[in-house]
Amino acid sequence: MQSAHLREHNLSAVLGALQSAPSPTSRAGLAALTRLTKPTVSKLVEELVGAGLVEEGAPVSAGAGRPMVPLRPAAGTLLAIGLEIAADHVSCLGIDLTGEELARRTVYRRIADGTAEDTLALAARLVREVRAEVPELPVVGVVAAVPGRIAPDDGRILSAPGLDWADVPVGARLHELLAPADWPVGAQNDNRLSVLTEIDRRPGESFLYVRGSTGVGGAVVLEGSVLEGVHGWAGEFGHTVVVPDGLECRCGRRGCLEAYISYLSLARQAGLSEDVRLEDLVEELARSSSRAEAIGVIGRSLGLAVANALNVLDLSTVVLSGYLAPIAEEITPIVRETVERHALAAEAGPLAIERSDHLADPALHGAARAALQPVFDHPVTWIERTR
Incomplete structure (x- = not known):
C-alpha cells in the first residue's frame, strides 16, 4: 500500500474507532482497537487533534502510571444534514461529528397530495433553515431518506408508491435547489x-x-x-x-x-x-x-x-x-x-x-450519519481543508 493510501487508511481507522467506541478512548485503547502501534496511533491522533477532528479531554487518573487522556470526535466542528421524506412529513436534521443534534425542522403534509417538485422545494428550504442555525460550521453534505427503490447508478427514485413518485432525480434536483451551495447531495432508501x-x-x-x-x-x-x-x-x-x-x-x-x-x-x-x-x-x-x-x-x-x-x-x-x-x-x-x-x-x-x-426517527438520524460518513472514510480531505 502506498504511503499516502496507508496514511488515509490509518487515519480513517483511528477516527472510525473513536466514532464507534461507547466511551472516550485513550491512545493505548485506540492502538488495541485498530491493531496499530502506539507510536503510530500517537502520531495520527496529533494530526487529527491539530485538524480539529478529535478533541482531548482532561487527564483521568488510572491508578499507577501516567493519567489517561480521553479522546473523542470533536464537537461543533462540522455539519452533516439528513432529510427524511415520509408519507406525511418532511424532516431535516443537522448533526456534528459526535452525532449530536444541532438543529431540526419538520413540516407535516400529505406528500402524495402534491408534486415531487413541491416536496423537494420544501426539503431544500428546511436544509437552508437548519444550515442557518449553525452558519459557522462547514457542511459535509446532505443525504435524503426516501421510502422507495433507488437506481444504483445515479440515485434516482425509480418508484416510491407511498409518495406516488416515479423516476424522480431527488439528489440531483436537491443539489440544483440548494445552489449556489455546492455540497454533495444524495438519496438513499429510508430503511437502509x-x-x-x-x-x-x-x-x-x-x-x-x-x-x-x-x-x-x-x-x-x-x-x-x-x-x-x-x-x-x-x-x-x-x-x-x-x-x-x-x-x-x-x-x-x-x-x-x-x-x-x-x-x-x-x-x-x-x-x-x-x-x-x-x-x-x-x-x-x-x-x-x-x-x-x-x-x-x-x-x-x-x-x-x-x-x-x-x-x-x-x-x-x-x-x-x-x-x-x-x-x-x-x-x-x-x-x-x-x-x-x-x-x-x-x-x-x-x-x-x-x-x-x-x-x-431512525431514518432521519441514519441519513445525517450517512452525510457525515465521508469524513470518516476520507479524513485527509478534511484535514487539508483546515490548513
Whole structure:
C-alpha cells in the first residue's frame, strides 16, 4: 500500500474507532482497537487533534502510571444534514461529528397530495433553515431518506408508491435547489438508513430488520453489514406476496405485505382518517374497535413474510422497528405461530423477535450519519481543508 493510501487508511481507522467506541478512548485503547502501534496511533491522533477532528479531554487518573487522556470526535466542528421524506412529513436534521443534534425542522403534509417538485422545494428550504442555525460550521453534505427503490447508478427514485413518485432525480434536483451551495447531495432508501442505528447497537450480529413507516421494508444484516443485493434492493419485504391475487398494493401488484400492513392500509382497516400521522398510528389503533382485527392481520401477514425470508436466509433474529416496535409484544405470538408453521428455522431453535427502541426517527438520524460518513472514510480531505 502506498504511503499516502496507508496514511488515509490509518487515519480513517483511528477516527472510525473513536466514532464507534461507547466511551472516550485513550491512545493505548485506540492502538488495541485498530491493531496499530502506539507510536503510530500517537502520531495520527496529533494530526487529527491539530485538524480539529478529535478533541482531548482532561487527564483521568488510572491508578499507577501516567493519567489517561480521553479522546473523542470533536464537537461543533462540522455539519452533516439528513432529510427524511415520509408519507406525511418532511424532516431535516443537522448533526456534528459526535452525532449530536444541532438543529431540526419538520413540516407535516400529505406528500402524495402534491408534486415531487413541491416536496423537494420544501426539503431544500428546511436544509437552508437548519444550515442557518449553525452558519459557522462547514457542511459535509446532505443525504435524503426516501421510502422507495433507488437506481444504483445515479440515485434516482425509480418508484416510491407511498409518495406516488416515479423516476424522480431527488439528489440531483436537491443539489440544483440548494445552489449556489455546492455540497454533495444524495438519496438513499429510508430503511437502509434506519438500520444503521440498529447495527450500532448490535455490532457484528446477523438479523432481519423489518420497519413499518410509509410502507413496510427493512434490511438483511449479516455479521454487522447490510446485504445490498445486485441492484441494492435486498430487504424489500413490503413487496413479499402474502396473499396470492390479494389486495391491490400501491406498487400496482396484488397481495403484497404492504397492501395489508402499511400505514395507509392499517388506517383504512381500523376506520381511521387518512390524515392520522405516522407517529400517532399506534395510539389511534389502540382507540379503535378494530384493533384486535388489525393486530391479527399484522401478525399473520408479517409472519408469512418473515417465514419466507428466514427459509432463504437462515437467520434466527428478527428486529421490529417503526410502528411495528410499539405493538411487538402483541403481534409476536401471532408472528411466532405463523413462522413455526411455515419456516424451517423453527427446527433450528427458538426465533428471537425483538423490538428496536433506539430512536423514534431512525431514518432521519441514519441519513445525517450517512452525510457525515465521508469524513470518516476520507479524513485527509478534511484535514487539508483546515490548513
